[in-house]
Amino acid sequence: MSGQDHGDDGVSRRKVLECMTWAGTGVLWTVTGGVPRSLGIIDSAEAATAAAPGMSFLQISDSHVGFDKPANPNALGTLEEAVNKINAMPAKPSFMIHTGDITHLSKAAEFDNAERIISQTKLDVHYVPGEHDFIDEEVKLYRERYGRGTKGHGWYSFDAGGVHFVGLVNVVDLKAGGLGNLGTEQLAWLEDDLRGKSKSTPIVLFAHIPLWTVYPEWGWGTEDGGRALEYVKGFGSVTVLNGHIHQVMQKVEGNVTFHTARSTAFPQPAPGAAPSPGPMKVEDARLRSMLGVASINFKQNEQRLAIIDTPLQG
Amino acid sequence: MKTLNRRDFGVDLGLALAAAILLPATKARADDMEIHIDNFVFQPAELKIKVGTTVTWTNRDDIPHTIVSAGKFRSKTLDTDDKFSFTFTNAGDYKYFCSLHPHMTGMIKVE
Incomplete structure (x- = not known):
């Protein structure tokens, strides 16, 4: 895949550090007049200019702390890069959401390391789990840390800046041959949670696996995601934020905007562009462009989103 | 290696x-079989074996996988190069999948 030969010594440490410089990224979201816009954090000056009065929040995803394979031998280091970026932002976000795969193997040390780095943002972080966060023997480490006050396997909602946020879990009880799964209990809770909300309340749904079908051949979708989307149909502004696929994808369907965030750990191939969705090893020089940030702007009274793809290099 | x-x-x-x-x-014992996981695929995806055969799965991906056959067997999470073995003592069809990536499915037919 890579054209790089990892011989006796592999990539030198210095080279790795160089190529990791820009690897960690997040997406800054700002809500103005109830409509979320996303800003790349690649250029903090640009973010500062664009940050109109209102509430802004960050999304980071797929930090895979513990991952040390050739696609990125130091996923913790790139998470730290992302955190440094966040800390350098002139407009401090109100809070952050993490859309799962905090760790690679759900080890206690991985959770501890992730917490140690992410807490340096001094932001409230609202987590949802990825499938990599639920693979310890007793499936308890994520819940011990992030499950307080949540329902079921860890779903919950909260309000901030006039926006209703709903964190969903779609990585549990997956069925053979199927996709991500919300399950009837969670769907019933969601329907109830949204009941009575004013239809003008902006809704943000966030979960690890895309709630929309991106590429079923690689499991990139949620079996019963359509039912969740039915419950938000009547709302004027709905934003669905996901991770899992380690690349930016977006689409708008009526009042619903779908967006997936990049990983802070390693890129994955575009759907069908490789034999599998596994970690993609790219040449050092290319890594920056793979991990660049796209700016996605939601503009009021416009159905289509304006997408500005901004690679970190080139 | x-x-x-x-x-x-x-x-x-x-x-x-x-x-x-x-x-x-x-x-x-000489009939013991190997299945490899490469690129999110069980290879071979379908295997015919005799009763008493032990099948060993090896994960050769950079991503963890599991081997789960509902009500029959369930591996721990297999990191890169980890293995899981199961001895089939009863005839029948055993569908299995990866509980982390459920689009990955396989079948063991035991005669």
Whole structure:
């Protein structure tokens, strides 16, 4: 895949550090007049200019702390890069959401390391789990840390800046041959949670696996995601934020905007562009462009989103 | 690769010892089967085996996987190069999948 030969010594440490410089990224979201816009954090000056009065929040995803394979031998280091970026932002976000795969193997040390780095943002972080966060023997480490006050396997909602946020879990009880799964209990809770909300309340749904079908051949979708989307149909502004696929994808369907965030750990191939969705090893020089940030702007009274793809290099 | 070689050697040695002591009663051991996980695919995806055969799965991806057959067997999470073995003592069709990536499915037919 890579054209790089990892011989006796592999990539030198210095080279790795160089190529990791820009690897960690997040997406800054700002809500103005109830409509979320996303800003790349690649250029903090640009973010500062664009940050109109209102509430802004960050999304980071797929930090895979513990991952040390050739696609990125130091996923913790790139998470730290992302955190440094966040800390350098002139407009401090109100809070952050993490859309799962905090760790690679759900080890206690991985959770501890992730917490140690992410807490340096001094932001409230609202987590949802990825499938990599639920693979310890007793499936308890994520819940011990992030499950307080949540329902079921860890779903919950909260309000901030006039926006209703709903964190969903779609990585549990997956069925053979199927996709991500919300399950009837969670769907019933969601329907109830949204009941009575004013239809003008902006809704943000966030979960690890895309709630929309991106590429079923690689499991990139949620079996019963359509039912969740039915419950938000009547709302004027709905934003669905996901991770899992380690690349930016977006689409708008009526009042619903779908967006997936990049990983802070390693890129994955575009759907069908490789034999599998596994970690993609790219040449050092290319890594920056793979991990660049796209700016996605939601503009009021416009159905289509304006997408500005901004690679970190080139 | 070193790990793999050492492990293979260990298996060979074990078989040789068993054969030396128990031949021909242990003939069935020679039918033990391997399934590899490469690129999120079980290879081979379908396997026909005889009762008593042990199947060993090896994860060769950079991403963890599991081997789950509902109500029959369930592996721990297999990191890169980890293995899981199961001995099939009853005839039947065993569908299985990766509980982390459920689009990955496989079948063991035991006769």
